[in-house]
Amino acid sequence: MAALAIRIDDPSDPRIAGFVAIRERDLTGREGRFVAEGTVVLRVLAQAGAGGRGFEAEAILLLENRVAGVADILAGFPADVPVYVASAAVFDAIAGFHMHRGVLALGRKPEGVTAADRVAALPSESLVLVGCGLSNHDNAGAIFRNAAAFGADAVFLDETSCDPLYRKAIRVSVGSVLMVPFSRGLPAEELLATLAGAGFEIWGLSPRGEVPVGAIPAARRIALVVGAEGEGLPQAILSSFRTARIPQRPGLDSLNVATASGIALYQIALAMGRID
Amino acid sequence: MAALAIRIDDPSDPRIAGFVAIRERDLTGREGRFVAEGTVVLRVLAQAGAGGRGFEAEAILLLENRVAGVADILAGFPADVPVYVASAAVFDAIAGFHMHRGVLALGRKPEGVTAADRVAALPSESLVLVGCGLSNHDNAGAIFRNAAAFGADAVFLDETSCDPLYRKAIRVSVGSVLMVPFSRGLPAEELLATLAGAGFEIWGLSPRGEVPVGAIPAARRIALVVGAEGEGLPQAILSSFRTARIPQRPGLDSLNVATASGIALYQIALAMGRID
Structure with missing residues (x-):
């Protein structure tokens, strides 16, 4: 089960730096990360991590009104994956655009397989x-x-x-x-x-x-x-x-x-x- | 054959008002118009107009370096359809975003068929x-x-x-x-x-x-x-x-x-x- 949700009130909070302006950044390149968006993909990420496929979540960021709806999915992540929660204004300020899905996860790309x-x-x-x-x-x-x-x-x-x-x-x-x-x-x-x-x-x-x-x-x-x-x-x-x-x-x-x-x-x- | 191209140097020229900020406007609603983007769709519009399907072009707006490439398509439109040509800066200022295709046509929606x-x-x-x-x-x-x-x-x-x-x-x-x-x-x-x-x-x-x-x-x-x-x-x-x-x-x-x-x-x- 993932940790209890951590409230974020400041879009410049260093703990959520990985989620800043994700639409513009080329995360998959130099940064070696990927972004999972939305409930359906979050569920797959939990399963893929549990299934040993090498896709591990680094952090999860949720709009405050989405937490209850994804509680069962959060239970599938390891306890050391932080779950951050923000209001709509803070969430949009972090992401850099209006993200009505309100569900984001940041993962580290696994080593490529030849x-x-x-x-x-x-x-x-x-x-x-x-x-x-x-x-x-x-x-x-x-x-x-x-x-x-x-x-x-x-x-x-x-x-x-x-x-x-x-x-x-x-x-x-x-x-x-x-x-x-x-x-x-x-x-x-x-x-x-x-x-x-x-x-x-x-x-x-x-x-x-x-x-x-x-x-x-x-x-x-x-x-x-x-x-x-x-x-x-x-x-x-x-x-x-x-x-x-x-x-x-x-x-x-x-x-x-x-x-x-x-x-x-x-x-x-x-x-x-x-x-x- | 469509008329000779008319050069547009001012994004606020009233002759191209129909193309202004087309990405944001709900053209298909109250305005009763539609937008054809790109070479492939322009060709279909010429054929659909010629085929009597009720889709008639009102005006065509081209990036200056695209004119030669679509000359054969322009030949398929009636002579009274104006063809406007603009530089990249003027074209983007008109459309309201960077439109790398550089090919736009404005049509009037036909009467809906029950x-x-x-x-x-x-x-x-x-x-x-x-x-x-x-x-x-x-x-x-x-x-x-x-x-x-x-x-x-x-x-x-x-x-x-x-x-x-x-x-x-x-x-x-x-x-x-x-x-x-x-x-x-x-x-x-x-x-x-x-x-x-x-x-x-x-x-x-x-x-x-x-x-x-x-x-x-x-x-x-x-x-x-x-x-x-x-x-x-x-x-x-x-x-x-x-x-x-x-x-x-x-x-x-x-x-x-x-x-x-x-x-x-x-x-x-x-x-x-x-x-x-």
Whole structure:
């Protein structure tokens, strides 16, 4: 159970310095921290910490009228995680903007896991999602949410993709970034070579893919590769691996990458018997 | 072809008053206008105007370095649509924020079409999407994008849903709001009764739906009904009609409503032979 709530009346109180102006600061970079926003993500953070996934809360900051509503979640954090409480005026002055959710937690980023170690830890039957050039935090978060919904065992992001531990990505993922194991940082070619070497059948998703996603055959290990909104996957990847498309009306623009990844994961998870 | 570009050097020039502070103003309400942002949406607006869909541009405002890039699109607008051009400093001063896209058009909203008239105009084989309580502009826009991708004939929004002609909804829809016929404003019960009366098989989408979406049988006319993120569809609707679910891992939260609508529309469009 987390400690009793500590009242904060001064936005410059050094104890809550970590929460100051969180919207503007690049916490995930140099500072090595991440922000969990809202009740749903706070609950996931408590579970992820308890589950030994390396995501540990450093401090929690609540709007005074939210304390009672999250009492059961606070009980899931270790006793040494301080819980700070503030009035709306003080809370907004700390955060630097009006945060109607009134629920924030600051965590320390765990050590990154290398793609090779992540691959080595995968079960013999695996479904993984690979993102190349996913620079949009909303899309990155949405893709993790889909990965969780369809039981993907891990997400791999290449070196040109954004950090999914960015505040907004975690929020859009409804906390899935803290649940689905991931690794980020290799060049795409190296990442895909590692997966191919580990027996993964690699399928690139593209509007010009060879087969409809419903025709992707079941396999012991499948990696679905998605590219950035707009540009899609680089030609070097499309020509090195098999490709699949989502059947759709010819039109102005393809599906959003998050929706496309959801449909493709759904079809592959059905084929692999992971959902029914 | 639109007129030659008119240079604007003063942000308070009355000719561009319609573009002032567009992010804050509720243009779609009392003012009866909508904003198209970005090259892709501008192209759709030109096509929608030319296609007689009632979406007519009143004026176009471009950042000076974007003019050459959109010349072919400007050619699709009537000659009496003024095209204004400004430097980055003047453009941002007009819009009230930094708009890196540098492409804006102001349109006048067409008369709303009643749901009854919209239903009466549908082809004998139809797939429509119904949104109840969709208050989030991003989700509303994303749902129109999916509707366009899978060839839905119309979108119906109930009285509690937001206006899809809001700036951000149009942008997220990549212009699909201007392409897919829609009607908004009836109470959900009345809307669904109208569709049922017109021979539509009505399927509510819910995490607790009776059958998986892949088991929805083909029919001449199908209406897929989706509810708000979080709350989902009201029980009164779920108990009045058949319901379908998207198979997924038991977990913390269901899929995002836009992704869920995309998967369900994909499956129904496959069943109806609209995509292959």
